[in-house]
Amino acid sequence: MGPTDDTFRRGLRARARGAGSNAAGRFEEEERHAFDDGWDIPEEDRLIRTEVRIERPRSAITYNRSPDLPFDRSINPYRGCEHGCIYCFARPTHAYLNLSPGMDFETRLIARPGIGPVLERELRARSYVPRTIALGTNTDPYQPVAAEYRVMREVLEVLAAFDHPLAIVTKGAMVERDLDLLAPMAARGLARVGISLTTLDADLARRLEPRAAAPARRLETIRRLAAAGVPVRVMLSPVIPGLTDAEIEPILAAARDAGATAASWIMLRLPREVSPLFQEWLHTHARTRAAKVMARVRDVHGGRDHDPEWGRRMRGQGVWSELIGQRFNAAMRRTGLSVPQPALRCDLFRPPPRAGDQLSLL
Known part of the structure; x- marks a missing residue:
């Protein structure tokens, strides 16, 4: 696929994108640098467009053993995310695809249509033991390209047919x-949704998460999910100290008023390539606070x-971490969002009969 440019080629313009550069992934042997070669040849002026490639999935469920996560399995319908959240901890995963964690992560995506039959095969395995499947924990299953590719719909149709518990996280x-x-x-106690809400400031959200739903639209999504009887958790993910931490209380209050019944938070973390990208964003969009x-x-x-240590990477440590945690817990109690959500049911799991299967007499 070849190495990527650290800056955009002449004539290319970025609009509603998070990253300001496109440095090569850490596994690349070469780098390319854009520069003016002195030739007076006009360049085509065009926007950077989203490109989607198709992957035929060989597996659907990804397993993890992280003690920091409340689930041991997940499904990712897409690789990369068009939302373009500058702080996204998943950006470094694009380096494994020989792509940049910068602009490539939000413009060169991979969709996985055909994942439904693969998932069904895995759920029918004799050794399979049901546990809640998490969706949206790496990249968002309802990012803009989902309107065309509808991979998430395939996943949901299979899980619904099997009465399999699922938990969704999304900004879409x-x-x-x-x-x-x-x-x-x-x-039936098989589904719940987490809506990630970083800020209520529409202008800040547009710069932090350029192609995600606006904060007011996410609150409306909470209302519609709650009205349909779907349990909703508001997720302050991430809390950015010195930038968004002042909004903890108003975010929880707004989410409660919209119908959320639970809340959680994660501290900003900047693994690998995310740190230089985020710092570049700070100096462009929040220089006085950088x-x-x-x-x-x-x-x-x-x-x-x-x-990266287990037990610390999600919340951090020290005075500021403790202060944010105490404020969050106090705000949860005041808003009534501190009641734990009931566990999703695994006892209803049943593989549906296939054509030609012998039907049970009971």
Whole structure:
């Protein structure tokens, strides 16, 4: 596929994108640098467009053993995410595809249509033991390209047919499109949704998460999910110290008023290539706060931009981490969002009969 440019080629313009550069992934042997060669030849002026490639999936379920995560399996309908959230911890995964965690992560995507039959095969395995499947934990299943590729719909149709529990995390309003499946599953204790809400400031959100639904639209999604009987958790993910931490209380109050019944938070973490991308964003969009934000980030991660240790990477440590945690817990109690959500049911799991299967007499 070849190495990627660290800056955009002449004539290319970025609009509603998060990353400001496109440095080669850490596994590349070569780098390319854009420069003016002195030739007076006019360049074509065009926007950077989203490109989608198709992957024929050989497996659907990904398993993990992380003690920091409340689930042990997940499904990713897409690789890369058009939402373009500058802080996204999943950006470094694009390096494994010989692509840049920068602009490539949000413009050169991979969709996985045909994942439904693969998932069905895995769920029918004799050794399979059902546990809640998480969707949207790496890249968003309801990002803009989902309107065309509808891979998430394939996944939901299979899980609904098997009465399999699922938990969704998204910033996308397109989750409403699947209420016809999610509402009946939620009524049986098989589904819930987490809506990630970083800020209520529409202008800041547009710069942080350029192609995600606006904050007011996400609150409306919470209302519609709640009205359909789907349990909703608001997720302050991430809390950016020195930039968005002042909004903890108003975000929880707004989400409660919209119908959310639970809440959670994660501290900003900047693994690998995410840190230089985020710092570049700070100096472009929040220059006066850049030093303060990075000082707070390093304070909560033991002097580093990211602390990978289990038990610390999601919340950090130290005074600022403790203060944010205490404020969050107090706000949860005041808003009534501190009641734990009931566990999703696994006892209803049943592989549906296939054509030609012998039917049970019971």
